[in-house]
Amino acid sequence: MRGRAGKRRADNVRGGVCAGKHIMRIWLLSDYNHKKHLAFKSMLSRFSVAFPEAEAEFSVKSRRSMWESLFAHLRDPKRNPLADVMEIPQNWTELFSRLGLLAELASKVEPLARRRYPDFILKELCRHDEARAFSAPWWLEAPALFFRPGALEGVCGEPGRELASWEGFRSALDKVSAGVKKRGFRALASPYSSGAIGTADVLPRVWGRRGGLFSDDFNRATFTREETAGGIEDWLELAVSGKIELFSPDRFENGPFPVEQCAFIISSRKLPGQNSRKAAPQSRAARSGQRCAKTGARAARGGAGEFKVLPYPGCSEGGGLALVYNLAVSASSADISGAAAFVSWAMEPENLGPFTESFGVFPCFKASFEELLNGDREAGAYRKIFSAPELMPNIMAYPTAELLLERALWNLSLKIVRRDYDREDLTRELIMAQGEADYLLSLY
């Protein structure tokens, strides 16, 4: 049954998407969890059933490929058309709206107009103009520490207290590693890493140390500041000491989750099997995806339910990093209102819920977010995680600064694997990256 609002939105979709038989193209960001793609496919099937006249197709792009496609469009719009709807990291909005690529949505997408998002999301939606918004927050995730209580017996008496700090976590990690000699056992897994150390790995720890890539007034880059460099170093140290494996052959052979049991997992997604008590019925596609995906089976080995969740070490009092992904409509779309109507439709709780549930993330829509937070089996931990989360600043130079850091981390990852990494390498890489970021700030 569709309510009045739904009916109105349906009319918008019919009037927009179908006018002139425009086929709406959607670009989705790729994900380590294949279930996201399948869930979106399923969502689009439901969209087609609800609006048979509307034609839509989607393709999945890596973050780098999405970035390149957006710049390729700027360079040659005719040869490189954009999709009508694009999923982008929340902090790309300022950059690409200022470059003129994104359509204004506040007047077209109801949740945006009524600001139906948690305050911490609204804060970074549009820094300079509260009345306008060039993308609509869609889903979010926050890095957390998962631990298997069984593996910590005799190591950690009060995980909630002892694993609250990074030092406590490191100490427990050492003890667990030393205590288990089982072949293939890894004390720590970071299943959503790309192989090398990336910004997504280090930034949660940087945030935990109250560091960041720019000063609070965004007048200078702070890559080399003690809190930032220290946060990065903390994560690098995990790789140097062999606690996490870079470019992991095991990962290539067996997928993101380790074959053998592990004691800790750092993940910004809920683990498969850890969905909320009030989980919405899963779509057929999502269920079939689960059957296919190896990851779920692996993580569940020993029971995913065996895992408990805690805030990211060092962020036990909140203030950790949350990653938000938005839907944006291309300013060059032939049917902006139709694309915006799709965005509105995708935000509806009945459509958003199954999608976010399928790959273990949270919806941004405030009512759905709060409902899921309260209904979660690990509600206490997630309430702490989301007590005062921070988003990456939505400023023009930030996405490029992330790329600069990413490049530095790639160089360092290779050095670590070749075993010729030295602390000086980190300092040098960060000085270089900071210089470039400062220069960038002076230009943009």
Next chain:
Amino acid sequence: MKKTAENSYGAAAGQAFDGGRDAFLQAALEAVSARFMLDGASFYEYDEKNALLRLRLRQASGVAFEHEENLRPAPGSAAARALESMQPASASSPGGRFLYCAFKFDCCDPSGGKNAVTCSGLIRLERSARRRRFSAAEAARADAFLRSFLRDYYRAEYFSLTRKYDKNVSAITELTEVFATALRVRDSFRHILAGIQTYFGFDRVRLYLIDEKNQKLKGELSADIRGQIKSISYEEIPLEAGAHRFADIVLGRSSGAFMERYKDCVLYMPLSVQGVTIGLLIVDNLLSQQRIEPQELAMLKSFGGQIALAVDNARLFDKVEELSLYDELTKLPLRRYFNQRFQEEFYRAERFKQPLALVWADVDHFKEINDTYGHQIGDVALREVGRVILANLRKIDFPCRYGGDEIVILLPQATGAEALRLAQRLSAEISELRIAVPFSKTRELRLTLSIGVSTFPQDAAAIETMLEKADDALYWVKSHGRGKIALYSDLPPANGDKAKPAPDMAQELKTSAAGGDNDAGEK
């Protein structure tokens, strides 16, 4: 089934050639998945230097997706064996059944290098653990199928390169034309930057030119990724070693490690003509952090000489124009330019019924100055007179070195009285000038002006007449002792003579000045 799969692959591959490399890969993975009933297929490129497999595209459950993943095959694993032997290798694990088909071939350097580059990688075919293993026969068939696809992949790469070369050839042709036709500074710099952006599409292009006189590198224009061009004239960099990175580059100093880091996404191109650096062109992809292809760098560098010539030509053109319109010594416009402006101003005065005054001045005894003190001193005297005149005029006034020591000044919207006031001020300031003459007894030279003034509509109704009347007034002053000012309409009527002695001009000037209501020459 077999026939269908092959057909669908062929059709998809054919279409995908036009859709680019990624579309081609996607079509191929879909085809191989259908042909061998796979649950998934992944295309990896192999980075031999770092021994890493880079996931390029994956296809699973009917969805193709790009993904960023760099992993290393375990030594002795099926993937490692396949890469080593270039033979298909299969493996089974609780995660599923896998078949690895490695490939390796030489292809043209996509970044434009002269030598062929080796392209190698791996395609992983996947089935879930519940399904059957890949048999040896099936592995051989899959490998053969993929090898045929890779031949097409090579072709796709080749076509993509050919398209790129075609684009470059057209860029060379059209940009050469842009650079060759760029003449006037204001327009040509815009054309040059717009041309570069049209064909290369950098995040930003900036042009700086050397200001030799002030030893500075001055910003001219900047074009952004959308082709929007704006002035950066506010940017001025002292041309001193160590003052700024740009200055160091122009001065040929070492760029250091920082520059090495930048080299993939920034090109600093000093612009030189006949061995002399005239400016700096900077193109960058700093915002996008995208690599500038070596081929693009090489092409832009090859254009460097042409761009420098175009920039220099434009500057020379402006310089030549300036020389043809302005007197280099006094910095006053020349007679040809004056005649053009006089016509325009006269027409405007006629049409809008506005007054127009003409001042004709002559440096007294200038020939004697040249003969006595030499032309160098004469030049200094004229330069000083020019400076005083330019410093005392309104923006709408138009002076001119009419010839030798004769200077004419056009004063739009000025009456006779206002023109007299200006003439008086000029005369006073010039009489205060002291031209140093080291080898003379007096050590200095003083100057005076004789000035005649005519006005429209009182004195003349045509350009020629106006000039004639001003000349008459000047003649009258010269024939009455020099160093004075005469307004034609104030001259006494002549009886067969050109002019008669006038009443006390100084007294008359005072009267005129007191009754004036408009300050011609007041800046």
